[in-house]
Amino acid sequence: MNQPDQPQPPAGRWALILGATSGAGAAICKALAHTPGLDIMGLHRGNHPEGAEEVERAVEAAGREMRWLIADAGRPELIDDEADAVLAQVGREGVHIVVHSIANASVGLLASGDPEAWMHPKQVTKTFNSMAHSFVYWTQALLRREALAPGARILALDNAINESLLANLSVIAASKAALETYVRHLALELGPKGYRVNALKFGTVESAALQWIFPEEIWSEVKAVHDRMFPAGRMNTMEEVAAFVSVLAGDRGAWFNSAIIDFTGGQMHAVYQLLMDVVQEHVQKRG
Amino acid sequence: MNQPDQPQPPAGRWALILGATSGAGAAICKALAHTPGLDIMGLHRGNHPEGAEEVERAVEAAGREMRWLIADAGRPELIDDEADAVLAQVGREGVHIVVHSIANASVGLLASGDPEAWMHPKQVTKTFNSMAHSFVYWTQALLRREALAPGARILALDNAINESLLANLSVIAASKAALETYVRHLALELGPKGYRVNALKFGTVESAALQWIFPEEIWSEVKAVHDRMFPAGRMNTMEEVAAFVSVLAGDRGAWFNSAIIDFTGGQMHAVYQLLMDVVQEHVQKRG
Amino acid sequence: MNQPDQPQPPAGRWALILGATSGAGAAICKALAHTPGLDIMGLHRGNHPEGAEEVERAVEAAGREMRWLIADAGRPELIDDEADAVLAQVGREGVHIVVHSIANASVGLLASGDPEAWMHPKQVTKTFNSMAHSFVYWTQALLRREALAPGARILALDNAINESLLANLSVIAASKAALETYVRHLALELGPKGYRVNALKFGTVESAALQWIFPEEIWSEVKAVHDRMFPAGRMNTMEEVAAFVSVLAGDRGAWFNSAIIDFTGGQMHAVYQLLMDVVQEHVQKRG
């Protein structure tokens, strides 16, 4: 944890993206390289080298620097070593914003359907470590190394599945609920030091991952009904989410604190109405 | 507002049901007559005389007394006179529980569809007076007349449409949101005097009214999907709601205060999952 | 409602501020004149001419135009005439963002303390018309006149008093709860047309109004404890709120919809802890 004996980069020059090649993480790297203009340090597990390359090209095209650390940021026992490696790259007070975009999660039912497939303690522990607890441990590790710049932003990514349940996503939903509580507590503890801690909650994004889950013959209908969930008539894009992260990194987003920012576009607010609409349409179609 | 110059009934002998012939109001009259055993004073607008008769028979079969006041309990300018009439019947400190079951509401869109049909200030005012503000005015009127027995319960009826919107019910939903705030504030103000103020929030009940809204060819599907909204596989019944009101009137419910009691049976918690299920089923049916 | 027979200004050139000389309204006028750069049309009741002059100077210093309409925007029966006057100034599709900052409210207790001072139906109606219903009526009036530009933003101002009650503010709190429901419903109804409807919820702002409420000998302590409510150690400023409104008017805030945006800075999240701290400090001081 010693400070490296070498010239330091200017304080707050870096955005640290934990989970940088996921859909959200990659888009955020690109947006922050443009506005407000930060060099990017990204951690990822090395599973998507082509994604990493694309991010790197975009960051460099914006005239900023991109550095990588191949690492699993969601395993508690590794975080201290990883944070040392980050510090060696970004230097003391080097991080202006850290974005937690780690999602190494298990899906499945808790206690219905096939008992052999019920969520197991190992899966629960892994999901919570990755999606909730690591947000705390990374904050601790960066504070211990004085890696955060004055006024740094600590941002968790959140989604709307706590508002209306999807059966398979119970452990993810529970870990997001815990994450939201951590956000509030960390904001309370770190506010006096000038840091800001928030969660950005966004809706379903049309993505390769989503399309991959559903069989092709169902996908077009699933996509159509997802688009209709949003008052705007379409799912949000990763670029929209990332553009708002850049607001949160800037001056005009500086007052957000301890907030679960509802950037879902209203996805879950009228599901009941949509269900009634769908039922009536099917009755009419049937004639 | 003078006290009647005559022998008083024992304190707290009465349940006062504002809106006594609605589905919920009628069922509550019957349940409270049995447990914990109260005489019933009901206000209604006189539109359903056969409903009133049925309630009366049930209350009397339980060995309790039933009294009526034909009145519109949801119009602010009438409440003082109505409360005088109530006092004359139940006497000072006569009311052990008052249940607000008033619903003289307008439905329609706010600002989409046909502009001629958009909700009008008169409809908004009527709906709020009936469903929200009258809860305050009745509480004021009963307090001014010392009609509430020590430890009296003041109960609002609430529902789940604030959690997932139905387009036509915007003004009802907004008035319920206001009502919930009133519940908390009245609980705060009246707690020191020993009164309890709560809202009981329940889900969709299969009723004649609901069936009447939907065309016959759609109703069976609408009913089926409503039943599926509840984890228990069916809508709740008015009798279940009423039975729990009798708990709130008794000793074991006495600690509830300032609460929006979630008695919805989980109706709105998994609408998203149900929507996905319905979409997939229709794709499969279509083959 | 006829279109004026004259050259139209470019679509979406205007920000319409309802309640333009209040603390929030005035600051928002100034911020929007700078970013994203809009001409400003302000309605106010004419009570603060010096406030209006200051706003006008700031808007013009930013190189934008400022127009006024002296009017009570919170009275339903006046809104149609007022909207005609607005249209005559801004033209068809002239409004890019409308901000509802109307607060003609009554404060007091509902049903405790002096019965003579209990909130009266007239006060309730006035407060709801001003703080909640007029948000709907103005939206209706602007839609009827096609005064909204494509993609227009409709913004309500909200605060945190629903999360922890202040006894005197029950009717304001209830009207804000109704307002939040209107926001969700209007977003649902207007999303398909491309409009965005949100509420921006912010915390207590140090202001002349607040200072005026409290006796001087208490004010410094009240201010100190308010500052401590925020993790950041101070109340937010109107300028911070206004700067974020300018984000909502721009591209990067365009995805917000149907949201109650938590911009409170965490004011209400740790009141319990602060209460414990204050109690312990007083015991220690007493020695």
Add this chain to the structure above:
Amino acid sequence: MNQPDQPQPPAGRWALILGATSGAGAAICKALAHTPGLDIMGLHRGNHPEGAEEVERAVEAAGREMRWLIADAGRPELIDDEADAVLAQVGREGVHIVVHSIANASVGLLASGDPEAWMHPKQVTKTFNSMAHSFVYWTQALLRREALAPGARILALDNAINESLLANLSVIAASKAALETYVRHLALELGPKGYRVNALKFGTVESAALQWIFPEEIWSEVKAVHDRMFPAGRMNTMEEVAAFVSVLAGDRGAWFNSAIIDFTGGQMHAVYQLLMDVVQEHVQKRG
């Protein structure tokens, strides 16, 4: 997991209390023995033998049977063996209600104050296993053994610290947030089988534990301000909580499902007002 080769007790005869000698657990044992009248099987860690004895005497005085299992019900790796032992006692479909009252938790700050004392992954894991995940694992274990009677109730105990944060209780608060999500998901999954899953959320109870936390010279003030948090003017009692658990075990509470039941008595609803009151009182006292 084999069924014991012996006569079975009648289905649903037992209440299974996980954490039976804690304040809440003990009171619930006593209440359920009276109403609705169940034999009691209690798990506890053996730390409070005198508490266990008192519970046993009360249950037996009610004419019911009390059985114990000395075990740590909050450690995932032990639950299968413990559930086998429970099954051997209560038999197939023997459990009418299971109450999760396990609280083996760590308290402390996440990332402020002394870094040596920051919450450690081991503490986080232990707290979540005990207070959140074990609720799922016990449900799984009882289902696997068919130990639940038809219509069985599965109840989690919850509290109000998620609504207003206490700095030291962040991990407990986060685990309660996860627990609430589990309740909703388990209710969704198990509703079709006729089980009911809920959380009962109650406020601060005056207890030996609480008194022990605070130095004697502060305790009387802390107690006084806690009493004032509740509109009723006093903290709730374990007996009140337990009496309502007996409602949930009975017919009239059977419709509760997927609910976080607000039984807090309004503790957190007016903390802001109380803080203002306390500040003003201290200014006045000071003169």
